[in-house]
Amino acid sequence: xxxxxxxxxxxxxxWYDAHARTLPxxxxxxxxxxxxxxxxxxxVMLQQTTVAAVKEYFAKFTRLWPSVSDLATAPDEEVMxxxxxxxxxxxxxxxxxxxxxxAARGGTFxxxxxxxxxxxxxxxxxxxxxxxxxxxxxxxxxxxxxxxVVSRLxxxxxxxxxxxxxxxxxxxxxxxxxxxxxxxxAMMDLGSGICTVRxxxxxxxxxxxxxxxxxxxxxxxxxxxxxxxxxxxxxxRAFWIEARIAGEDHVWLVRRAGKGMLxxxxxxxxxxxxxxxxxxxxxxxxxPWEPAGRVxxxxxHFALDLRLAIHAGASPPEDLGEGEWWPLExxxxxxxxxxxxxxxxxxxxxxxxxx
DNA sequence: CAGCCGTGGGT
DNA sequence: TACCCAAGGCT
Numbered sequence: 001x002x003x004x005x006x007x008x009x010x011x012x013x014x015w016y017d018a019h020a021r022t023l024p025x026x027x028x029x030x031x032x033x034x035x036x037x038x039x040x041x042x043x044v045m046l047q048q049t050t051v052a053a054v055k056e057y058f059a060k061f062t063r064l065w066p067s068v069s070d071l072a073t074a075p076d077e078e079v080m081x082x083x084x085x086x087x088x089x090x091x092x093x094x095x096x097x098x099x100x101x102x103a104a105r106g107g108t109f110x111x112x113x114x115x116x117x118x119x120x121x122x123x124x125x126x127x128x129x130x131x132x133x134x135x136x137x138x139x140x141x142x143x144x145x146x147x148x149v150v151s152r153l154x155x156x157x158x159x160x161x162x163x164x165x166x167x168x169x170x171x172x173x174x175x176x177x178x179x180x181x182x183x184x185x186a187m188m189d190l191g192s193g194i195c196t197v198r199x200x201x202x203x204x205x206x207x208x209x210x211x212x213x214x215x216x217x218x219x220x221x222x223x224x225x226x227x228x229x230x231x232x233x234x235x236x237r238a239f240w241i242e243a244r245i246a247g248e249d250h251v252w253l254v255r256r257a258g259k260g261m262l263x264x265x266x267x268x269x270x271x272x273x274x275x276x277x278x279x280x281x282x283x284x285x286x287x288p289w290e291p292a293g294r295v296x297x298x299x300x301h302f303a304l305d306l307r308l309a310i311h312a313g314a315s316p317p318e319d320l321g322e323g324e325w326w327p328l329e330x331x332x333x334x335x336x337x338x339x340x341x342x343x344x345x346x347x348x349x350x351x352x353x354x355x
Numbered sequence: 356c357a358g359c360c361g362t363g364g365g366t
Numbered sequence: 367t368a369c370c371c372a373a374g375g376c377t
Binding site for chain 1: 370371372373374375376
């Protein structure tokens, strides 16, 4: 057959058959589809998150909760703690809500893209990906990799995000009827390893002959993106309060509100930096406080300069409100998000407990 | 529709 | 170093 007459999908799938990445949640090309639970779990974890970061969490979740019904019956705090460090914690809240909806209908995921789309945490991308990868549906899967590859293939000059409708159209055009799941994963592998943001490896690309951006000589120029906003810096305070209870050292932890920054996660008490421009500076309880240094942390839309105060009184305050005394010995099991894990390391180094 | 929502790795 | 960005979803 004349190779020049092969479709984009045929070339890409041939390349995928030879070069597909081996991933814990993926079935090799040509083998039966993996458990929908594992496909769904991995896709949610992979939202805006790198493969390298997800691997460890995927292994932990599937070990702790081998099926969607197992996950559905897990306590909220255990799941949130297991997600700690992976970021975008609304995903974990939606993950549990979704697992419980699926468990309520017998532990079976719906198989159509439209039905999947109604589940919490499944947007246009994830619903299409699960339908195609787990159930073999012909769905049009568009993620950031596909946006980049398609923008270059067709030399789409319109900047993102305005170009999304056109990208979706073009992706629909080249998505095959059969093996749409492999096609989607092939596009992601291509975008991840070949058609990269900077210095794409066009010499290794199976689609280089049909790539308009390649022909233009400067494929890395695409996709054009709208300029992004500058990140402000906020300041805030967090509080480290220890007490010796039953012969063991404990620290006072709180549970953050169910929505907003780090929603639903265990945390150190703080002065409200998340809710406004800066923290209000107030202490949650009677001092005296000893400064223990600062933690710099960058979130998605602002940077935080957090000062840590250690309670220096002989005995802990009595008006602490809602929270729990957490044993220092098990601090790594508390499920603190990264900001507060950093603050805890600072406190322990300062008090000479450990590092 | 644009802002909110984490984190770590690459350059 | 500072910046870019990743298998997005929700409001």
